[in-house]
Amino acid sequence: MIDYPRRGGPTVLRILLGAQLRRLRESRGISTEQAGYEIRGSHSKISRMELGRVGFKERDVSDLLTLYGVNDVEERAPLLELAKEANTPGWWHRYGDVLPSWFEVYLGLEEAASLLRTYELQFVPGLLQTEDYAHAVVRLGYSDASDEEVERRVQLRTTRQRRFTSPGAPTLWAVLDEAVVRRPLGGRDVMRRQLEHLIAMSELPNVTLQIVPFGAGGHAAAGGPFTILRFAEPGLSDVVYLEQLTSALYLDKPTDVDTYMRAMNNLCITAARPDDTARLLTGILKEL
Secondary structure: OOOOOOOHHHHHHHHHHHHHHHHHHOOOOOOOHHHHOOOOOOOHHHHHHOOOOOOOHHHHHHHHHHHHHOOHHHHHHHEEEEEHOOOOOHHHHHHHOOOOOHHHHHHHHHOOEEEEEEEEEEOHHHHHOOOOHHHHHHHHOOOOHHHHHHHHHHHHHHHHHHHHOOOOOOOEEEEEHHHHHOOOOOOOHHHHHHHHHHHHHHHHOOOOEEEOHHHHHOOOOOOOOOEEEEOOOOOOEEEEEOOOOOOOOEEOOOOHHHHHHHHHHHHHOOOOOHHHHHHHHHHHHHHO
């Protein structure tokens, strides 16, 4: 854990440090209530720290290490240094004026993920959007936003996309309902360019794109869109991301992740084969 490469910014470092603190606490048989009392907090604060959902005060980490019997200076130093690094802002911090706090967690996870599997039924996923299409999506969600704010939100989206066309890019596997590619968001010209972009992206070696045709009928993911993030590092478990209008859910319990993984696998079986994606999108292009 200490040698973990610092990709993913503070989010991933907080998760790794939190997991280490939880292991130390449990190995000593100390309750979250006892640990919370030690740092003048509550048991829920300890839980949030161990899940990596909040920042770390070095004093709190120091006090917890003492409580857990970690008194050796050489053993404490790397953990305290990790606590300091975990409070360093990620690259997305400069977009704080348009970035909700609940989405910052996702950006850190996305930055560290080696594989993202996503299902969408209304919009093209942000990582696959053209700038014009992204403008149309942002305008829908933030109808009162100024032109400058819209542009900032689109810039954030395009900055996220760069990692997926760079050397060492992670794998992106997207499954889209047919409604996504038929809804002419932004007008016909914008949608045509978006479909052409999807065809080009589907040809990248690290991108897999599938379409669930209307003719497939119902399927296992009828409840709504979701994303599963997987990490190469053994210290990080898979996370399911569920976005809502004003917040998001992050599920990492194995039973929850397994349920969504089964739904995703069934979606991939129901959807048209990846080899057919370009043909399907080209057919829709001809109809526009």
